[in-house]
Amino acid sequence: MSIILSHDPNWGRWHISYLGEGNSFSANFFNATMMIGGFFMAGFSLLFHKYLVSIGARYPKLITVCFLLISLCIYLIGLFPRSFGILPHDIFGHVIYFAFLFLCLTTPWSLPGQKRWFYAVSYLFHVAMLILFILYWTGVSESLYVAEAATFIFFIGWTVILLGRKHYNG
Numbered sequence: 001m002s003i004i005l006s007h008d009p010n011w012g013r014w015h016i017s018y019l020g021e022g023n024s025f026s027a028n029f030f031n032a033t034m035m036i037g038g039f040f041m042a043g044f045s046l047l048f049h050k051y052l053v054s055i056g057a058r059y060p061k062l063i064t065v066c067f068l069l070i071s072l073c074i075y076l077i078g079l080f081p082r083s084f085g086i087l088p089h090d091i092f093g094h095v096i097y098f099a100f101l102f103l104c105l106t107t108p109w110s111l112p113g114q115k116r117w118f119y120a121v122s123y124l125f126h127v128a129m130l131i132l133f134i135l136y137w138t139g140v141s142e143s144l145y146v147a148e149a150a151t152f153i154f155f156i157g158w159t160v161i162l163l164g165r166k167h168y169n170g
Contacts, residue, residue: 017089017148020081031078038075045071051163052111059110066099070155073099093148097133100155101126111162118161125154 020030045067052060073092082089103110104126108119132147141147 017077017082017093020078021083027081027083031081034078035075036078038071038073038078041074042068042071048159055111056113057111059106062106063103063110066103069099070096097129097151100151100158101129104158114162121161122158125158129154 020027020034045064048067049060049064052063057063073095076092077089080088080092104122107114107122111118129147129151132141132150135141136144136147
């Protein structure tokens, strides 16, 4: 909705959070939905913990802490938009990336009993995100939007795939 309401048609040249900069209705709407989304994701994280226990995850608390950390950072991105301060905003954004990176890399140990392709997908998601962020950090890509969008799409996809899996260790 913020994309439609934004007065700047070039917002995608920078980053998703550009939608939350300023004091316009669309910026306030974006920031409010980020905070609400972070709140709902925290509730989902607690329900997800029960699922992780039911499928025999080795470290369900650790995975849940990562989900809660991502939830908190999403909330804080809305609470402290980039126009408030670049450093706190970017810290919260990078924590989301590194928390999901941690989940991807530790999947074989934290979620035993999944099919091999699930572990391969986790690593492929990590590699794709890393490449996109490196392209941005090195200046090859001027837009962080693609890396941010990919991170969220991969995170949602990873979660959906995990929810659709059954425990295979008998």
